[in-house]
Amino acid sequence: MRSFYQIIALLIKDFTAELRTKELFTSMIVFVLLTLVTFNFAFSGSRLSLEVTVGAIWVAFLFAANLGLSRSFVREVDKNCLEGLLLCPAERYVIYFGKAAGNLIFILTVELLTLPILPLFFSNNSLLKDPIKLFGVFILGSAGISFIGTLFSAMTANLKARELLLPLLAFPVLTPVLIASVKLTLYLANPSPIYEPGRWLQLLIVYDIIFSVLAYITFEFVVEE
């Protein structure tokens, strides 16, 4: 229970810091919009199939998440806050889960804010057929991104090539998350059994569990001095 309160405290800290500058939210949202606009131009404004649309949306989300994740630990490292954080009378995993939860909420907020614009951009109304379930898919997919991303963000924050390295490490590991999230989003827009939602849902949940446990075990080695 004590760990839980510590995680909440860490969350509040991250939100307070973010609300003061709002740099992350603003740039992530603008980045998603920009990616979608760029996609539209790249596809020559043709009417896109549902598959392409959903794929483009998830790529935009992944890129934006990467943007946010790469800042997550850099902020701590740049101002020497990480040392302070590590000196807190809290377990290492508390720091990890606090950070991961913060990142998850950032990513989800960006996704939720861009959600209403999506049908407008792609003139495809079926996307929002089942917004509540869609939000569930967003949570599961973004949790996967955030669990892996937070671990790697802590790793790369100390390095010179950090912005370069994070996507290089994270994207291949996140392949299953991307595939499963796209499939589930497709299913919600067009409920046809060919998308086999059951197994993708299982895969996504199993992925989230495995990698949160793995990060829980390995995080202390990443931040250890």
Place this chain on the structure above:
Amino acid sequence: MSKRDEVISWITLGLALLAVYLSLIYTPFINEPKLIPRVAQKIFYFHVPGAWVGFLAFFVVFVCSIAFLKTSDRRYDSIAQVSAEIGIIFSTITLVTGPIWGKAAWGAWWDWGEPRLVTFLVLWLLYIGYLILNRSVAEDFRRARYAAVFGIVAFVDVPIVFLSVRWYRTVHPSQPILERGGLSPEMKLAFFLSLFVFTVLFYLILKTRLSLFNMEDEVKEIKEKMEE
């Protein structure tokens, strides 16, 4: 290289030549009307052992990564790094020979719906990332720890990637070649010999590269001392 390894090297060289002879000349062609797919099937004797050694090497990375995090023994870190390099080379063999065979047999270089193909590409990308990570951290102990964590995460990810890509349609000859009565005794002999040679080769390269690696380390230490 120790006396024993030298003997093993020479024996391996002989066996390797024998394996090349067996797989290219001794084994019969598969039953196939067109010439090109018939010839291309010979890739099988190098393609599959390459994949096997790739997996073996990455498994070694995984085991050594865990061992390093548990013991902080530098030796495990060296083995993991070297093994990843070798794994990349062997999986590159598989990645290059695969499309050549694919073009001949399926008429396409690449198929995104093929789980083993795509998984292998992701696997390859993962360990390229591992090597880049290894070269971007200046501090030695920190580098070793990061690499170990990534080595574990990457290996755990592979089966999940495979599963996720498999749930498309499949055209890769999974069992066909091996089970449909397709492998004659001659083919089996050539294949298993090739598999054996590839594995011993992995061991030999690992040993050689490891001693080179340790020498590099020594040179680094001497340099540091001289600068002081």
